[in-house]
Amino acid sequence: MDFGLSMNPNIDVGQIEGAFMQGVGMVTMEEIIWGDEQHKWLESGSLFTQGPGTYKIPSFNDVPINFRVSLFKNAPNPFAIFSSKGVGEPALTLSTTVFFAIKKAIESYRHDNGLTKYFALNSPATCEKIRMACADNFTKDVVGEETYENFQPNGSY
Structure with a gap:
């Protein structure tokens, strides 16, 4: 992943892994349940899945065994503070794959x-x-x- 010079590569790799796995949870596990005629025990229109206590999120067992993340070396970003890397949505959206x-x-x-x-x-x-x-x-x-x-x-x- 290319997004500038890394101030701490271990943190950046961890952020990428975490964002990807959050996205995997979003596309495979985190089902939104609203109160409707199918869910009579919920008030109509209320959201049941409001946090990790009410739906399944990825755990460390869900992380692929062979999960490789690498960062481009010597790829400065002249528009960032100290040409640092900025971890954002790319890793999250990559999980749609x-x-x-x-x-x-x-x-x-x-x-x-x-x-x-x-x-x-x-x-x-x-x-x-x-x-x-x-x-x-x-x-x-x-x-x-x-x-x-x-x-x-x-x-x-």
Whole structure:
């Protein structure tokens, strides 16, 4: 990642790793739940998932074993204080690659099961959405034969 001269490379690498994993959580785990007709125990219109106590966030076990971060050397930024590095959104937004890799894997699995139609997969790609998007005999039993061909994991048919 290139964003100037590093004042402390260890801190910069840690910030990049943390931002990437925060983004992975955003696109795979952090499902927003609003009070509505599906969630009768919530007041209509209220947000249930208001912090890490009410939804799953990435932990150290979720960090890839082979996770490589490197910084460009001798890449000054004349517009920053002391030509320092500024860690911002690039590492967070890079995590969308995880979402699209999951969608591509699901698409391949669906193709192997004879389903070539477009399917929608909204973020976050939770385990439940991934399983239901991997249309096969199990999901056919769950949603029924007649909706199987047009089944969308996000609840639209």
